[in-house]
Amino acid sequence: MIRKVVSGAEEAAQGLKDDMTLMLGGFGLCGIPENSISAIRESGVKGLTCISNNAGVDDFGLGLLLQTRQIKKMISSYVGENDLFEKQMLSGELEVELIPQGTLAERCRAAGAGIPAFFTPAGYGTEVAEGKEVRWFNGKPHILEHAFEADFAFVKAWKGDEAGNLIFKGTARNFNPLMAMAGKITIAEVEELVPAGELDPNEIHCPGIFVQRIFEGVNYEKRIEQRTVRPSA
Numbered sequence: 001m002i003r004k005v006v007s008g009a010e011e012a013a014q015g016l017k018d019d020m021t022l023m024l025g026g027f028g029l030c031g032i033p034e035n036s037i038s039a040i041r042e043s044g045v046k047g048l049t050c051i052s053n054n055a056g057v058d059d060f061g062l063g064l065l066l067q068t069r070q071i072k073k074m075i076s077s078y079v080g081e082n083d084l085f086e087k088q089m090l091s092g093e094l095e096v097e098l099i100p101q102g103t104l105a106e107r108c109r110a111a112g113a114g115i116p117a118f119f120t121p122a123g124y125g126t127e128v129a130e131g132k133e134v135r136w137f138n139g140k141p142h143i144l145e146h147a148f149e150a151d152f153a154f155v156k157a158w159k160g161d162e163a164g165n166l167i168f169k170g171t172a173r174n175f176n177p178l179m180a181m182a183g184k185i186t187i188a189e190v191e192e193l194v195p196a197g198e199l200d201p202n203e204i205h206c207p208g209i210f211v212q213r214i215f216e217g218v219n220y221e222k223r224i225e226q227r228t229v230r231p232s233a
Contacts, residue, residue: 004164004214005193009039012187012213016040016152019047019072023108023153023179024062027053028081029224031172032061035189035217036154041065049073051148053104053175055085060223066094075148077101100128103145105178110147112181112210117146153183156217157206160190161199164208177206186210189217 006012013036022040026032040048041064048071055074056063065071066084073095079085088094099107100122110118119142123129133144155176158169166188168176180186188206193216 003162004208004211005162006213006215008215009035009189009217010042012036012189012215013039013043015185016043016045018045019049020045020151021049021051021149023148023150023183024050024052025153025155025174025176025179026056026061027171027174029057029061031156031168031174031176032056033154033156033187033189033217034061034220035215036156036187037061037064040154041068041070044070046070047072049075051075051104051108051150051179053101054078054080055082057081058084060221069093073097075099075104077104098128099123103128105175107145107148108175108178108182111149112178115147117144119144148182150179150183151185153179153186155180155186155188155206157188157190159192159194159199160188160211160214161194161196161208162214163196164188164211164214165196165199165204166190166206166208166211167199167203168205173205180206180210185212187212188214190214191217191220 050071063082075097077099089096103120103122121140121142124141124143129143134141157166159167188211
């Protein structure tokens with residue numbers, strides 16, 4: 001068996017260079033590869049293009065890389081929780097490509113499946129479609145979207161084994177399995193790392209064939225994005 005286990009986030013991030021394209025799993029503040037983002041920050045690489053559903057918040061998630069100006073372009077679906085992101089975008093400091101969420105997911109999935117491009121009706125008639133080929137299917141216009149190309153994919157799972165098989169918990173599953181399939185090099189951080197063969201094959205969400213490096217993370221914050229409580233009686 002090829003050894004995939006590394007000592008931690010710093011070793012996992014070896015090979016990162018300026019101007020690379022990275023995929024980072026997560027949805028809101030759920031399922032974020034926190035340890036990996038910290039390692040990317042500490043590495044000092046810059047000029048990054050980051051593909052992620054959202055851009056974290058000001059002091060958490062990808063917001064940490066925005067603080068240090070390491071990201072030059074964000075490819076995202078939702079960015080409404082980050083004031084620093086807004087300031088950098090409006091000033092022209094940060095290039096932003098906003099994509100319908102379903103299209104973002106499919107561009108990840110297509111990359112993992114070896115599909116170079118596909119047609120979708122999402123975004124037709126808006127600025128999303130500018131400069132893209134349009135074809136009509138069943139009387140409806142569709143625009144051509146291309147699969148992503150990412151140098152690294154960083155994902156976070158609940159549990160994994162030494163062979164790279166991953167199990168996600170609840171909504172933390174989100175974009176993580178799709179991105180794990182799509183990166184040229186996929187790095188998985190897990191809350192619990194177990195020996196190969198210990199996971200039930202029927203419960204595995206992402207096969208280890210898609211994962212090149214895996215490590216057990218530490219000190220997960222697991223923030224609640226919007227806490228809602230009932231008033232006291």
